[in-house]
Amino acid sequence: MEHKPGSENIVLQVNHLHKLFPISRGIVGSLARRPKRFVHAVDGVSFCMAKGEILGLVGESGSGKSTAALTILGLLEPTEGEVLFNNQSVPELVHSRQRLQLRRQMQIIFQDPYEALNPRQTVFDTIAEPLEVHRLAASQADKAERVMVALGTAGLKPPETFLERYPQELSGGQRQRLVIAAALVLNPQLLVADEPVSMLDVSIRADILNLLRQLRDEHGITILYITHDLATAAHFTDRLAVMYLGRIVEIGPTATVLHDPQHPYTQALLSVIPVPNPRKRRKRVILKGETPNPIDLPSGCRFHPRCPVVFDQCRHVEPTLASVSPGHQVACLRS
Amino acid sequence: MHIIDIWRAFRRRPMAMVGLFMLLAVVFVAVFAPWLAPYDPHESIDVTAADILAPPDADHLLGRDDAGKDVLSLLIYGARISLLVGFTASFMSIIIGTTVGLTAGYYGGRVGNTLMRVTDFLMVIPTLPLMLVIISVWGRGIEKIVLVIGILYWTYTARLVRSQVLSVKERKFVLRSRAIGTGHFRIISRHIFPQVLPLIIAQAVLDISTAIIAESSLAFLGLGDPTAISWGMMLNFAFERAISRMAWWFLLPPGIAIVWVSLSLVLIGTAIEDIVNPRLRTHHLFDARKMIARVVGGGAGSPDETLGSGPSSGVEAGEVAG
Amino acid sequence: MFLLDVRNLSVDYMTDDGTALHAVDDVSFTLEKGRSLGMVGESGCGKTTAMLGVLRLLPAEGRIVRGDVLFEGTDLFALSENEMRAYRWKHLSLVFQGAMNALNPVRRVGDQIAEAIRLHESGINIKARVRDLLQLVGITPDMARQYPHQYSGGMRQRAMIAMALACSPEVLIADEPTTALDVMVQAQILELLQNLQREFGLSIVLVTHDLGVVAEICDDVLVMYGGKVAEYGTVDVIYNDPQHPYTQRLLQAFPDVDNPAITLTSIAGYPPPLDALPPGCRFEPRCTCASEVCATKSPRLIQIAPGHFVACHKLRSTPYGA
DSSP states (O other): OOSOTTSTTEEEEEEEEEEEEEEOOHHHHHHTTOOOEEEEEEEEEEEEEETTOEEEEEOOTTSOHHHHHHHHTTSSOOSEEEEEETTEEHHHHHTSTTHHHHHHHEEEEOSOTTTTSOTTSOHHHHHHHHHHHTTOOSSHHHHHHHHHHHHHHTTOOSGGGTTTOOGGGSOHHHHHHHHHHHHHTTOOSEEEEESTTTTSOHHHHHHHHHHHHHHHHHHOOEEEEEESOHHHHHHHOSEEEEEETTEEEEEEEHHHHHHSOOSHHHHHHHHHSOOSOTTOOOOOOOOSSOOOOSSSOOSSSTTGGGOTTOOGGGGTOOOOOEEEETTEEEOOTTO | OOHHHHHHHHHTOHHHHHHHHHHHHHHHHHHTHHHHOSSOTTSOOOOOGGGTTOOOOSSOTTOBOTTSOBHHHHHHHHHHHHHHHHHHHHHHHHHHHHHHHHHHHHHOHHHHHHHHHHHHHHHHSOHHHHHHHHHHHHOOOHHHHHHHHHHHSOHHHHHHHHHHHHHHHTSHHHHHHHHHTOOHHHIIIIIIHHHHHHHHHHHHHHHHHHHHHHHHHHIIIIISOTTSOOHHHHHHHIIIIIGGGTOHHHHHHHHHHHHHHHHHHHHHHHHHHHHHSOOOOOOSSOOHHHHHHHHOSOGGGSOOOOTTOSGGGTTOOOOOOO | OOSEEEEEEEEEEEOTTSOEEEEEEEEEEEEOTTOEEEEEOOTTSSHHHHHHHHTTOOOTTEEEEEEEEEETTEEGGGSOHHHHHHHBTTTEEEEOTTGGGOSOTTSOHHHHHHHHHHHHOOSSOHHHHHHHHHHHTTOOGGGGGSOGGGSOHHHHHHHHHHHHTTTOOSEEEEESTTTTSOHHHHHHHHHHHHHHHHHHOOEEEEEESOHHHHHHHOSEEEEEETTEEEEEEEHHHHHHSOOSHHHHHHHHHSOOTTOTTSOOOOOOSOOOOTTSOOSSOTTGGGOTTOOHHHHHSOOOOEEEETTEEEOOTTSOSSOTTO
């Protein structure tokens, strides 16, 4: 790996993370002792994140990226593998007294700015809640101060005008900023952003993304950016990890992955993303079919049923991530 | 929805307002009974044979009952009993049902399953026969009746609350709150309960009606409290003693009163239920109301989203983009 | 003669208190056989409303206030509802937004497509037609016997396209057909639409907010803002020589995976609320090069080059050809 595990710089380390969801067999199935089946949502994911970097976790539906994020945050129990945050095991911390401390340092932003907010809470309540839960405010005045600062940092200015409003009175972009402010008020080290802009109008997406980048630049917040939209990830991230059926198939610096993709899936994805340029004629590699369900996985390489350059060995051997150049790794038998 | 929104929507429904006025009339009568009733039914009076089941006349607008008492006064004071039983029994069953539902829904697992099995068990038992048995064995008394009704009628609320909690629990703002580190109690009280409350209110109103009918049934079957003459008891006496004489003035008024109050509560309750449980009233291709709501408004309030873009949004239909 | 000729279409929405919201204001465009038009704009710009207006499928609150829609010379607005029904689906059909989630979950997909055929045509072998249609959109005909939940998202969208093509229309209107789909599936659907266009001369109106998709498969582009046409021309001219400030800014805000180094910009402000429209140009509050006239006078759509129309005051004052 590019980053040396255990070094001071590493904020997050994920090792061989698995998250499986059992499928109910029903009474008949249990009695008949049918074999247990699982949804292999996350099936062997490993990567590191250095302080202050923006890593994009890119994948289509069924790739497991959102499940991975929730497991990393400790909101789901991993089935196997470890998640180390500042060299401490997240699953262990979540069940210990340091639970609250962990929560302070890892925050999440969701895709749907409507659903992420309690419609009964005012803007002030929403941002004050983390402060109250963590008992961070020395007094009411201190609380109000912190809330205003968070609002300002998130770009909701002038902050005083927003305090008593309800989410329904805000636009989508403003709501998303509110969610960001509520996350910021705790001064987290790691921010997981799960599709933060895909439900916002194109003309305001850049604002939110630029805000997130500013948070990294000015406050050193590490950002895990989860999305299906390679195009925004291209503009926004330092490194990219492409996921398919629960595993990372390619990971490396964003520019490298975009210009020199090694995995056939990455290549196909990049070739079909619509670009706003009608004169651009490129060879589109349109894969057949859709991502298979993560229950009955293909043998060997998971991608082999759809791979345009598959050869025989791919059906039997599952490739692992291997370096093709410094910092750039691919899980493909061809490379 | 906020209470004020519910009230506004309520005001627009004629049947709901009719129900409300009907209920307020009964409440008024119950509260001002001592002033409204021409006689005090608790006073003992001298009666002659001619007074027994006397038909209506100028002094007694609804005639007299089998003990010579004024039916109208009995009716007016009866309102107190009915409303008292209705409100307290309903309140009790709502408290029990909500607690069970919240706990079962939020915690799930063994606790939830056990609670739900208990609920199912109670739900399956026919309540009226069970109440009859309990009251017969335990003895009469208005408090006992209230308790019995309260303890047996919470099952529907519990199921309702539990299913609502299950769905609210999965909403993103609850997950976000968990991610912040919020504890269980705060999540339940601040995030889940407010979403469940409107449904509880609707159910509470309907429960009052159920309770009143339950009490009336018990009283009608002879298990009422003889010191608190309710409409049900009036019916009981009327059936036993007045039918042979065709004394309709004793028979009809309590029956009509019970129907009146139940109807009012049902009208109110179903209206609230309808308001807080919005079914989609959308055009099959396009939600004009939603769109209008979104593009109307001043400056910063106007929304600017393209919704539903991105497969991670699940299987939601993309919302209207204009 | 154009296949579809929309002239000065204006649609209002009536709110509860009687005010009229001008959702679509003076929209005109033409569509020729075998060509596709992309209607681009963000939420609330009126593009969906405009197309529902063309098909006369507006919800109860919508009213067509002005304009003509000519299909091969026939004025669709002059037809009775019955006559219009003959045009809908047979000549102009629609895959509406979120259609893939609108399939009836308890009926087989094949039956649903068959129903669409049966409503508009008679005397043909429906089963065979259903199989042909499924094959046309890339679904194995055996899948007709399956239920919607057994189809993937992409397949459901294809099924909706098949349903829309049931009567071999000349024009297909697709409203955000790929918005909720994965990138690869989106590419498959776009490829399908392109093939349909090439092989069968199908004319497509693609309503979307996604500028990339429009660049991919459309020949002409209509950019809408605040209910009005901002710019209209061929895809080449709109993307490489945009004249309207909104078009320019919109393109700058759109990510391009081929040019990741460019900083994305956004457009400050919000789309105008329909109940408080700016008196002059609707984009003026957000426009960085607005002048005095922009705030007071609404610009007319003028042709500045063959086939290139813009509604903006800052252009040359002499329209092309004047």
